[in-house]
Amino acid sequence: xxxxxxxxxxxxxxxxxxxxxxxxxxxxxxxxxxxxxxxxxxxxxxxxxxxxxxxxxxxxxxxxxxxxxxxxxxxxxxxxxxxxxxxxxxxxxxxxxxxxxxxxxxxxxxxxxxxxxxxxxxxxxxxxxxxxxxxxxxxxxxxxxxxxxxxxxxxxxxxxxxxxxxxxxxxxxxxxxxxxxxxxxxxxxxxxxxxxxxxxxxxxxxxxxxxxxxxxxxxxxxxxxxxxxxxxxxxxxxxxxxxxxxxxxxxxxxxxxxxxxxxxxxxxxxxxxxxxxxxxxxxxxxxxxxxxxxxxxxxxxxxxxxxxxxxxxxxxxxxxxxxxxxxxxxxxxxxxxxxxxxxxxxxxxxxxxxxxxxxxxxxxxxxxxxxxxxxxxxxxxxxxxxxxxxxxxxxxxxxxxxxxxxxxxxxxxxxxxxxxxxxxxxxxxxxxxxxxxxxxxxxxxxxxx
Ligand SMILES: Cc1cc2nc3c(=O)[nH]c(=O)nc-3n(C[C@H](O)[C@H](O)[C@H](O)COP(=O)(O)O)c2cc1C
Numbered sequence: 001x002x003x004x005x006x007x008x009x010x011x012x013x014x015x016x017x018x019x020x021x022x023x024x025x026x027x028x029x030x031x032x033x034x035x036x037x038x039x040x041x042x043x044x045x046x047x048x049x050x051x052x053x054x055x056x057x058x059x060x061x062x063x064x065x066x067x068x069x070x071x072x073x074x075x076x077x078x079x080x081x082x083x084x085x086x087x088x089x090x091x092x093x094x095x096x097x098x099x100x101x102x103x104x105x106x107x108x109x110x111x112x113x114x115x116x117x118x119x120x121x122x123x124x125x126x127x128x129x130x131x132x133x134x135x136x137x138x139x140x141x142x143x144x145x146x147x148x149x150x151x152x153x154x155x156x157x158x159x160x161x162x163x164x165x166x167x168x169x170x171x172x173x174x175x176x177x178x179x180x181x182x183x184x185x186x187x188x189x190x191x192x193x194x195x196x197x198x199x200x201x202x203x204x205x206x207x208x209x210x211x212x213x214x215x216x217x218x219x220x221x222x223x224x225x226x227x228x229x230x231x232x233x234x235x236x237x238x239x240x241x242x243x244x245x246x247x248x249x250x251x252x253x254x255x256x257x258x259x260x261x262x263x264x265x266x267x268x269x270x271x272x273x274x275x276x277x278x279x280x281x282x283x284x285x286x287x288x289x290x291x292x293x294x295x296x297x298x299x300x301x302x303x304x305x306x307x308x309x310x311x312x313x314x315x316x317x318x319x320x321x322x323x324x325x326x327x328x329x330x331x332x333x334x335x336x337x338x339x340x341x342x343x344x345x346x347x348x349x350x351x352x353x354x355x356x357x358x359x360x361x362x363x364x365x366x367x368x369x370x371x372x373x374x375x376x377x378x379x380x381x382x383x384x385x386x387x388x389x390x391x392x393x394x395x396x397x398x399x400x401x402x403x404x405x406x407x408x409x410x411x412x413x414x415x416x417x418x419x420x421x422x423x424x425x426x427x428x429x430x431x432x433x434x435x436x437x438x439x440x441x442x443x444x445x446x447x448x449x
Contacts, residue, residue, distance in 0.1 A: 002077075004037060004084030009052055011088070012095065016053065019091045030087050035065045036072050037080045119293045129288045136206045137285050139219045140243050148249040149241070150233065152189035155197070159186050161317045168314040175319025176269045178351025182231045183274035187316050189245070191350060194312035195277070195305050196223050198242045205243050212304040215297035220285040221305060222342070224335050226253075226260050226276040229351075237335060253334065263330035264323055264347060273349035277320075279305055280337055281345045302346045309348055319353035322346070367392050374444035383444060 001009075011019060023030040038046055050062055072080065130136070143149065162168055194211055196219075201208040210219060223240040225247065227233050236252040253259055261271035270276060279302065286294040286301075306322045313320045324346070331344040367387055374383045384395040 002037070002040075002081045004081045004088060005041075005049065007085055007088035009049070011053075011091070014098070015091050015095050018094050018098070019087075022091065022094075023087070030084075031065070032069075033080055033083050033087065035062075035069045036076070037084055038062070038066045039069045039072050040077050040080075115295055118296065126291045128291050134288070137282070137288055138206055139208055139285060140205060140241060141222055141239065141282075143241065143248050149244075149246050150185075150238075150249065152192065152245050152247060153186045154245075155190050155193045156186060159184070159190060160315045162315050165311075168311050171314050172310050174310075174321040175313075175353050176321050178269070178273045178319060178349070178353065180229070181274070181352040182229045183318070183350065183352070184231050185233070187318065188225075188230055188233075188247075188275060190316060191277075191309060191312050191318070192223065192240050192242075192247070193245065194308045196221070196240060196242045197245070201243060208242070210242065212301070212308055214301045214304070215286065216289045218286045218289060218297075218301075220281050220283060220298055220301065221345070222280045222282065223305075224250075224278040224280060226256055226271070226278060226334075228257055228271070228276070229274045251336075259330075259334055262327075263334055264326045267323065267325065269321070270323055270326075270347060270349045273351035275350050277309060277348040277350060278331060278335060278344055279346045279348075280335065280342050282342045284341065298345070306346055306348055309350070313350060313353075317353055318350055320348045320350045322348055364390060371449070372446045373448040375447040376442050376444045381442065381444075382447075 008016075008019070022028055023034055038049065041049060046063075046066065157163065162171070197211040199209045199211065207217060208219060209217060214220070223242075225238040225240065227235050227238055229235075233247075234249075234252070235256055237250045237256075238247040239250055240247055257271035259271070260276050261268045264270035281298055281302070283294060283298060286298050290297050306320075309320050310322075326344070326347050328344065329339070331347065332339045335344065337343050364387070367390075370385050370392055371387050372385060374385065375381070376383070386393040386395055
């Protein structure tokens, strides 16, 4: 094997990751060299190389790139080999630099633990602006004159598809795939209220109690919305005005979805949704009272926002996912924030929840193995699994029969088409586990075939 390919194969896991990130993400041009080099391998050699090599980059993507590469002459191959050996050397150096830096960062990690601790002792050593009787800052940003304001419909629980709090909590999960359906304004209204809605306020709007708690009721956040697909709203950036339960249109952004996804480190679902919630913080609102403790309190506060969003989404068949991995600069720029007195702290895409159903492709005789009557001692239930028209069916009672379909990659993991019920079967032990969203896990044992 050529020297360069040998060098790449002997990479450590970390080196492979650096390599893949460098050549494919950073547009160094080395990906072309690499793919040209792969082009010189025969089919089986290429497969062997690829299966030993990639860590993050999907195999099919490599294959596509190699296919698109034009054939390489022997002379060119020799040059490529030298170039790629140099690349390998550079990657090794990067790994060593990384290791050196990691030793320093490990110390910082320990130091940063301090930021998790309460610092209320300082409270008595520092004169806070509150103690100095400096006027309390407002808890909602002003609206510029002439701005386009949209009154939100009053929150109406008639929109709930799930109003049982137990089910909302039990079903909550991070949902990263949404349908193309638009969010209704009534739904957006509910989600904004659930995350920042005002319950009580002082007449001067400098104090409010809301649907989320906040240290000292300082409510340091502003809610921005990247609206992509909300009924009746043109796409663009909006800001919530909790005191009047309105949103103000701020500006449009070209290619908004792409920019949002890009700012979330290419997590495409962050822009591929109906609306992206983007929370900024105005730290002074909290610092005015809590001085050095503010950082911890603000971060504690921010968790409440997103948790309320999760639960509220479950009530209206929507989904969300907390996003902490985002590019600070890009999001601040997107919202035109100064990054000092106000900056983004948390992001959450929202859309109608997609049921991730894929039909399992197993031969009939494999599927038939699961047919039978299953008994759950713990629940005193019998369930029948039938095979009909190439699919497994789950038979509950005389009136109810649901097709079981596969989710994920586990071949014995199925989902009921209309109710997000998953089941996994342990073929050897003739046991099945059913897990419905909102239902407890139930273990079944086969009692009859
Ligand atoms: C602070 C925070 C940041 C997160 N950031 C991301 C993120 O950037 N991308 C992502 O896909 N999920 C993110 N998540 C979601 C977690 O991966 C998820 O909550 C976790 O895997 C547990 O899954 P569950 O929420 O479905 O229970 C984040 C969650 C939290 C609380």
